[in-house]
Amino acid sequence: MSEHAKRVRFLSGNEACSLGALAAGCRFFGGYPISPSSEIAEFLSGQLPKVGGKFIQMEDEIASIGAILGASLAGAKTMTATSGPGLSLMQENLGFGMMAEIPCVVVDVMRGGPSTGNPTGPSQSDVMALRWGTHGDHPVVVVCPASIKEVYYGTIDCFNYAEMMRTPVILAMDEITAHMREKIEIPAPEELHIEYRRKPTVKPGESYFPYQPAQDLVPVMADYGEGIRYHVTGLNHDKTGFPTGNPEIMEEGNRRLLEKIEHNKEKLLKYEEYKVSDAEVLVVAYGSTARSAKRAVDDARERGVKAGLFRPITLYPIPDKALQAAAAKAKRVIVPEMNLGQYIMIVERVLGHSVKLSGVNLVNGEPIQPSRILSAIMGE
Amino acid sequence: MAMDYFEYLRKDKMPHIWCPGCGHGTIVKSILRAIDKLQWKKDDVVVVSGIGCSSRTPGYLDFNTLHTTHGRALAFATGIKVANPKLHVVVVAGDGDSMAIGGNHFIHTCRRNLDITLVVYNNNIYGMTGGQASPTTFKGSRGTTAPYGAIEDPFDVCEMAKAAGASFVARALDLDAVAMDRVIVAAMENKGFSVVDAWSQCTTYFGRQNKWGSASDMMDRYKEMTYNVKAADKLAPEQKAGKFPLGVLHQVQRTEWCEQYDKLIESLKARD
Numbered sequence A: 001m002s003e004h005a006k007r008v009r010f011l012s013g014n015e016a017c018s019l020g021a022l023a024a025g026c027r028f029f030g031g032y033p034i035s036p037s038s039e040i041a042e043f044l045s046g047q048l049p050k051v052g053g054k055f056i057q058m059e060d061e062i063a064s065i066g067a068i069l070g071a072s073l074a075g076a077k078t079m080t081a082t083s084g085p086g087l088s089l090m091q092e093n094l095g096f097g098m099m100a101e102i103p104c105v106v107v108d109v110m111r112g113g114p115s116t117g118n119p120t121g122p123s124q125s126d127v128m129a130l131r132w133g134t135h136g137d138h139p140v141v142v143v144c145p146a147s148i149k150e151v152y153y154g155t156i157d158c159f160n161y162a163e164m165m166r167t168p169v170i171l172a173m174d175e176i177t178a179h180m181r182e183k184i185e186i187p188a189p190e191e192l193h194i195e196y197r198r199k200p201t202v203k204p205g206e207s208y209f210p211y212q213p214a215q216d217l218v219p220v221m222a223d224y225g226e227g228i229r230y231h232v233t234g235l236n237h238d239k240t241g242f243p244t245g246n247p248e249i250m251e252e253g254n255r256r257l258l259e260k261i262e263h264n265k266e267k268l269l270k271y272e273e274y275k276v277s278d279a280e281v282l283v284v285a286y287g288s289t290a291r292s293a294k295r296a297v298d299d300a301r302e303r304g305v306k307a308g309l310f311r312p313i314t315l316y317p318i319p320d321k322a323l324q325a326a327a328a329k330a331k332r333v334i335v336p337e338m339n340l341g342q343y344i345m346i347v348e349r350v351l352g353h354s355v356k357l358s359g360v361n362l363v364n365g366e367p368i369q370p371s372r373i374l375s376a377i378m379g380e
Numbered sequence B: 001m002a003m004d005y006f007e008y009l010r011k012d013k014m015p016h017i018w019c020p021g022c023g024h025g026t027i028v029k030s031i032l033r034a035i036d037k038l039q040w041k042k043d044d045v046v047v048v049s050g051i052g053c054s055s056r057t058p059g060y061l062d063f064n065t066l067h068t069t070h071g072r073a074l075a076f077a078t079g080i081k082v083a084n085p086k087l088h089v090v091v092v093a094g095d096g097d098s099m100a101i102g103g104n105h106f107i108h109t110c111r112r113n114l115d116i117t118l119v120v121y122n123n124n125i126y127g128m129t130g131g132q133a134s135p136t137t138f139k140g141s142r143g144t145t146a147p148y149g150a151i152e153d154p155f156d157v158c159e160m161a162k163a164a165g166a167s168f169v170a171r172a173l174d175l176d177a178v179a180m181d182r183v184i185v186a187a188m189e190n191k192g193f194s195v196v197d198a199w200s201q202c203t204t205y206f207g208r209q210n211k212w213g214s215a216s217d218m219m220d221r222y223k224e225m226t227y228n229v230k231a232a233d234k235l236a237p238e239q240k241a242g243k244f245p246l247g248v249l250h251q252v253q254r255t256e257w258c259e260q261y262d263k264l265i266e267s268l269k270a271r272d
């Protein structure tokens, strides 16, 4: 077999995510089983010890995210994987990770909700929980792949973004993306671009400020045990990391958390534009729904309607400028989602009321068929 | 030579937040004396806490320090220890933090037997939030959420730890620094998960609500409520009834989690 043939695999999304994590340098996974994400924990429990990494099954999702944040402070690239109910349990510590600026990756394989909902059916109903689930104003980066290849590279992107931005980053898959299989050629390690957190360069005797923003607004990060002792807290803190009640410093610190994402947005944004340049009807879709949408766009074009697809791969931060450009000629914009209208609120905010906006929504545990999106495009 | 506490304290973070008479500070001194005695390098020590008066400890200490969310310190500590087993990981927590909201993490960390030392600053009350009842509030004792006295039976931290599989379990009172030092050193020396139930008095909330008097009056009460486990044989059953033993209450040899995992890694290498 040629080297090339050897690297071609037929993988599910959950497998591709696990392999992407290993390729990105993930060496610690703490998790708690939940459909439809459990295969990630299962796969990594077998693979991590083979590469000297650590897998630990925690007692719940609160502990899982606590453990990956702790392990990240000790220097490891870390990940956990869950689904809706687990995501709900993780919210407090997710906010801790954002406040204390600790890199890690959280995979959310979306299933139907609320509550236990539909454990084995696809859904995209966490899209707002991913944005606003934890309390307080907080920075969010969410990547949403639509193919197996994109899951693999998207997982690596998540690790890179987490290390670059010093913040938890979420990979949001839906059950279809997690469980379908596609062919993928696994790249050689040297073909990959891998980021690592920037380390302080202070000499002994000099002070290290763990929350002093660098030029790109992201502070450099020391690992525990490396010889720089510092304090980490979820309380409002100043650049030294210690709690503060100073109103100016609190205001500045809270604002910077959001600004660091806004400032570096261009590095985090990925999206696909499909036949948008002359599109009079624009479909905005993400995840597996975008696959149906693409088919519907082609079918509509065959019927003489100038349809196009804008597919955010980065859901947050919002690719607003690109979306506005894609919708420049659109009279109507359609947002199909496996929820009752979540990302459409974002689209509405970005495009305003100049276009006619409508959703195609389904929450019955079945994927949205191209025909339903086509009907919406045709105005039926 | 007497040790210099300031070697281990972040002087610029003083004064601390604790009330006059609070027992938390004396436990911190015991922890520092133990670390000094064991000659742990400051760079290798991580002190992790949750939320509460007791959980403010890490901010005052010149180690790698982490002040997490309420009840979750052991989860974070687990990640730290597993990711870098060379680090000495010490967790400090209140009775509310470790036995109520963090109860699940407590029992599972006992079960896993990671080489971590947990010191529970047990004052039988929620100090930071204003004196509400905790899982270790004695039956009949008052809290701001138990104005007629607690109607529930409390947890015994040590019995819980033992039952859940901790490999070292001890209890000491803040008033007896020598005994406290001894058990904390032994806990830190134990290669596995160690739990120290360190009794501390909350003068401001427990003391006032229950009319237990001053800090020293409260300590006298604690003394009356306990006995030295070494003297247990000499005491009649009625002398021990309803009282709490002090000292090292449980110690067993169990394989530590990281050692077990390292063996797994080695065995997988051998298979290739």
Ligand SMILES: Cc1ncc(C[n+]2csc(CCOP(=O)(O)OP(=O)(O)O)c2C)c(N)n1
Pocket (backbone or CB within 6 Å): B051, B052, B053, B054, B055, B070, B093, B094, B095, B096, B097, B098, B121, B123, B125, B126, B127, B128, B129, B134, B202
């Ligand atoms: C999730 C969550 N729930 C509640 C609180 C409020 N809270 C802060 S400290 C505390 C209890 C502290 O009591 P304890 O752990 O016994 O420590 P002490 O203050 O007595 O040392 C509570 C309930 C919180 N911070 N987070």
Ligand code: SF4
Pocket (backbone or CB within 6 Å): B017, B018, B019, B021, B022, B023, B024, B053, B054, B123, B127, B128, B201, B202, B203, B204, B205
């Ligand atoms: S409120 Fe109680 S526990 Fe908190 S510092 Fe004061 S005395 Fe100590």
